[in-house]
Amino acid sequence: MSNAPRRFSAFALLIAVSALVGAGCGSSTPKISDAGYIDKCVSAAKDNETLKKFSDDKLKALCDCTQKELVAKGMGDKKTDDKSEELQKVGTAVGTKCAAQELTGG
Numbered sequence: 575m576s577n578a579p580r581r582f583s584a585f586a587l588l589i590a591v592s593a594l595v596g597a598g599c600g601s602s603t604p605k606i607s608d609a610g611y612i613d614k615c616v617s618a619a620k621d622n623e624t625l626k627k628f629s630d631d632k633l634k635a636l637c638d639c640t641q642k643e644l645v646a647k648g649m650g651d652k653k654t655d656d657k658s659e660e661l662q663k664v665g666t667a668v669g670t671k672c673a674a675q676e677l678t679g680g
Contacts, residue, residue: 604653606641606652606654607645612641615637616637619633619636619637636676647668
């Protein structure tokens with residue numbers, strides 16, 4: 575069995591999840607450590623073509639994971655619409671880890 579489809583889907587997930595970190599919706603942008611982060615994250619995931627195929631439970635687990643990891647890495651005070659290079663770099667790594675863990679069972 576070829577690994578190409580799995581690699582493609584993992585890459586697509588990486589791109590989609592990375593976009594969630596900077597997903598500021600509307601004028602109310604919570605800090606990553608705020609409870610509102612989960613709602614914003616799940617909402618952004620449901621709007622994403624790659625992620626919307628997953629169940630609400632999977633998306634919530636993904637968002638819980640990214641929140642915990644980002645806070646642990648000192649990003650909790652950043653707002654969800656923060657476009658800084660530092661947050662994007664950390665967010666990409668966290669998104670990759672959490673997507674593999676929560677969405678692909680890796």
